[in-house]
Amino acid sequence: MSxxxxxxxxxxxxxxxxxGIGRWLFTTNHKDIGTMYLVFSFAMFLAGGAMAMIxxxxxxxxxxxxxxxxxxxxMTTMHGLVMIFGAxxxxxxxxxxxxxxxxxxxxxxxxxxxxxxxxxxxxxxxxILMSTLFMDGGAPNFGWxxxxxxxxxxxxxxxxxxxxxxxxxxxxxxxxxxxxIATIINMRAPGMTLMKxxxxxxxxxxxAFLLIAVLPVLAxxxxxxxxxxxxxxxFFDAAGGGDPVLYQHIFWFFGHPEVYILILPAFGIxxxxxxxxxxxxxxxxxxxxxxxxxxxxLSFLVWSHHMFTVGLPLPGELFFMYATMIIAVPTxxxxxxxxxxxxxxxxxxxxxxxxxxxxxxxxxxxxxxxxMLAIAPADFQYHDTYFVVAHFHYVLIPGAIYGIFxxxxxxxxxxxxxxxxxxxxxxHFWLSFIGLNIAFFPMHFLGLAxxxxxxxxxxxxxxxxxxxxxxxxxxxxxxxxxxxxxVYRAVKxxxxxxxxxxxxxxxxEWTVPSPAPYHTFEQPPRVD
Amino acid sequence: MSVQALRAGALATAVTAPSSALAEWGVNLPExxxxxxxxxxxxxxxxxxxxxxxxxxxxxxILWSVLAYRHSKGAKPAHFHExxxxxxxxxxxxxxxxxxxxxxxTGTLVDMYDTSDAEMExxxxxxxxxxxxxxxxxxxSFFSSADTPRDAERNLIEKTEDYKYSVDNPLVLPVxxxxxxxxxxxxxxxxxxxxxxxxxxxxxxxxxxxxWTKIEEPGTYYGLCAExxxxxxxxxxxxxxxxxxxxxxxxxxxxxxDDG
Numbered sequence: 199m200s201x202x203x204x205x206x207x208x209x210x211x212x213x214x215x216x217x218g219i220g221r222w223l224f225t226t227n228h229k230d231i232g233t234m235y236l237v238f239s240f241a242m243f244l245a246g247g248a249m250a251m252i253x254x255x256x257x258x259x260x261x262x263x264x265x266x267x268x269x270x271x272x273m274t275t276m277h278g279l280v281m282i283f284g285a286x287x288x289x290x291x292x293x294x295x296x297x298x299x300x301x302x303x304x305x306x307x308x309x310x311x312x313x314x315x316x317x318x319x320x321x322x323x324x325x326i327l328m329s330t331l332f333m334d335g336g337a338p339n340f341g342w343x344x345x346x347x348x349x350x351x352x353x354x355x356x357x358x359x360x361x362x363x364x365x366x367x368x369x370x371x372x373x374x375x376x377x378x379i380a381t382i383i384n385m386r387a388p389g390m391t392l393m394k395x396x397x398x399x400x401x402x403x404x405x406a407f408l409l410i411a412v413l414p415v416l417a418x419x420x421x422x423x424x425x426x427x428x429x430x431x432x433f434f435d436a437a438g439g440g441d442p443v444l445y446q447h448i449f450w451f452f453g454h455p456e457v458y459i460l461i462l463p464a465f466g467i468x469x470x471x472x473x474x475x476x477x478x479x480x481x482x483x484x485x486x487x488x489x490x491x492x493x494x495x496l497s498f499l500v501w502s503h504h505m506f507t508v509g510l511p512l513p514g515e516l517f518f519m520y521a522t523m524i525i526a527v528p529t530x531x532x533x534x535x536x537x538x539x540x541x542x543x544x545x546x547x548x549x550x551x552x553x554x555x556x557x558x559x560x561x562x563x564x565x566x567x568x569x570m571l572a573i574a575p576a577d578f579q580y581h582d583t584y585f586v587v588a589h590f591h592y593v594l595i596p597g598a599i600y601g602i603f604x605x606x607x608x609x610x611x612x613x614x615x616x617x618x619x620x621x622x623x624x625x626h627f628w629l630s631f632i633g634l635n636i637a638f639f640p641m642h643f644l645g646l647a648x649x650x651x652x653x654x655x656x657x658x659x660x661x662x663x664x665x666x667x668x669x670x671x672x673x674x675x676x677x678x679x680x681x682x683x684x685v686y687r688a689v690k691x692x693x694x695x696x697x698x699x700x701x702x703x704x705x706x707e708w709t710v711p712s713p714a715p716y717h718t719f720e721q722p723p724r725v726d
Numbered sequence: 727m728s729v730q731a732l733r734a735g736a737l738a739t740a741v742t743a744p745s746s747a748l749a750e751w752g753v754n755l756p757e758x759x760x761x762x763x764x765x766x767x768x769x770x771x772x773x774x775x776x777x778x779x780x781x782x783x784x785x786x787x788i789l790w791s792v793l794a795y796r797h798s799k800g801a802k803p804a805h806f807h808e809x810x811x812x813x814x815x816x817x818x819x820x821x822x823x824x825x826x827x828x829x830x831x832t833g834t835l836v837d838m839y840d841t842s843d844a845e846m847e848x849x850x851x852x853x854x855x856x857x858x859x860x861x862x863x864x865x866x867s868f869f870s871s872a873d874t875p876r877d878a879e880r881n882l883i884e885k886t887e888d889y890k891y892s893v894d895n896p897l898v899l900p901v902x903x904x905x906x907x908x909x910x911x912x913x914x915x916x917x918x919x920x921x922x923x924x925x926x927x928x929x930x931x932x933x934x935x936x937x938w939t940k941i942e943e944p945g946t947y948y949g950l951c952a953e954x955x956x957x958x959x960x961x962x963x964x965x966x967x968x969x970x971x972x973x974x975x976x977x978x979x980x981x982x983x984d985d986g
Contacts, residue, residue, distance in 0.1 A: 436932020578925035647752035
């Protein structure tokens, strides 16, 4: 039906992509913008990964070998910022751009010109952030959390550029979020009620509201840093009557919902992929929607669990401990629903499914260490150690990154009209899976045995596991280059893909041809 | 050039030699030497084993599903997609498990916050990058800085067992005495942490945080700064010498030049 619509439209005026560089600079097409987001975020992923390799190389053994502590701190800071703001968030916006219109039966995003602007602001903000590496005094070196007064009185000159880049990246993300909400609310095909939306659309809708709620809070926090640095205010300066802990409260009021911003769209992706390859509908669709909403609401009530050792009063400590523990309930519901979807299905193990199963297994590990970290008295030991580093890499790599990898393999046939090599895809999964576990599982041990985070050099009792971890990290890092090759090879000369390459797939995106034509759903489809 | 060559040589030796005979494979929290650290260890193990049981259960369920319902073995998919009863069960049971964790955690936290009836007070002040200790009841105050040799950091000489741990002036404390710590900072945020005591507490400029300990065994206990505080973050270790009470009195007398 849609191809009929395309032919009809083509009769009247030219609807193909523009020629040359102008196509990419001025495009308002959701597919072009989605592609640009995905390519850009992958480049940033490799840049952030290179920084991680520098960190792990230095930590291969005790002593200072590769870099000085001052540069090491710049690497830990920039690795975090680049991965969060440059890699994961833009990758999800790229997926939203490509898939939400196709999944709800809309011809494009609701606000296409703003869409273009939001992408180019992302590039601008990221370039400003990366440029700090080349400034006198170096890049930000106070951790991605930018705690005052280390980031104000004691920060490098480039802090101002860091603040400006966070503002720009924040504006870009808010524009993306507004676009997602406007598209989902207004442009669904007739018959697609809210409770018929694919889970990916649901989780992105909720994520978009989180973005709009908390990015202004981050902007406020960094603006206060800016005022303290340049305008003589003392928001966070105790000597002027300010309060360094206030910064942490404001930052984590943004920061905790932020971690759900990094994970909820991946929940949606997994909820698309597991039913497809289990050939069985998603178990508990309604409870999945409610669990996602519950996680989003709870995420506003738990920020101080990042601050258990700052000297909170006892009642505050107890409140944030209980609230944090409760998040385990809706998260557990999601895990159980995914497993029950597989239970009594008819499962095949194509690469997207492997990443999805890897997601469920490893995210469970990260979730359980999260429950341990929620226990406030024990957190007086765990806090700021490698146990925390292990925890959040176990939720963010198998969570966000595996979610993105799974969706790239799942939807690449739709984007490019070509199939990737299944053998290479599986190799990518297994190398990533083994590398990740060798890199990050020993970090649990290091943290419990007493190794703090963000250390360029460490006592020799931690030497063995650090060596193991570095080897795993290089394996994980190197195997990501395989993904570049796999995608390049598929797009260049992969076998042609059907409109619906996956036997068990459901949804509107599989009703259009592969590759998806430049314009789709100019006549809305009907959903029953 | 010669320094570079020396460095490269040392690096090559370090990489090729077995990393360090002194290194350990420690995987768990220390039980520690205070009642609080013991309790924290017990809660940690309690929650850990609950998590292990849940984790194993989840992994077995996944394993069963992927082994028993393979498309390649001709499995026919069922079509169910809802079951209110099981959904209620797996909401309520995790909630009850969480309560089993929360009860001991709450009690411990209340104990940790009880800094009353301390027999002595130590004020700890963080600096970039060293600690200052002030004995509030005595006329004793000194700085404690790392004394790891630079050459060891540069891999020019062998690293000793207390590499990155040893300090010039350790904090000397009596055992079996309830000690209240007043923790603050003079510049950026630091965090004072001795794992054997069971806690870390942030040292924040403009704030005085409190915590307490009562050491049960004499010995030397090491700790590290746990909050990123600049390029010397890994260069401000903590060394505590816990000694019997009479020995502590002698040490105090020595420090204050007072024979009484």
